[in-house]
Amino acid sequence: MGIIKVENIRVYAYHGCLGEETIIGSDYRVDLSVEASLGKSSMTDALIDTVDYVTLNKIVVEEMGVPAKLLEAVAKRIMDRVFESCPSVTSTTVSVSKINPPIGGDVEKVTIVLTEAR
DSSP, rough: OOOEEEEEEEEOOOOOHHHHHHHEEEEEEEEEEEEOOHHHHHHHHOOGGGGHHHHHHHHHHHHHHHSSSHHHHHHHHHHHHHHOOOTEEEEEEEEEEESSSSSSOSSSSSEEEEEEOO
């Protein structure tokens, strides 16, 4: 088994419970980590034998582009798509951070983390 990480994916998206958040938008950072068997790809040096991180990044960007009220919902959609698109993935962890959230304080970011295994 091995782990592939795609870290600090930067996107501008329109998530939140406040109406302004879905109109104005905000900066987000996403970290994605997947566990899969990497033994074959380490021997064959073939992209087809691994989890393509280009695919992982594409999933994150596409799902972040679909507005949601809660970051948990976005993270769950990302995980579901990873499992659907990458059959060799056995577990995944997604962290979604909203930069400068509108919560009435000096807060750099809020982050949710979801982990799921099949």
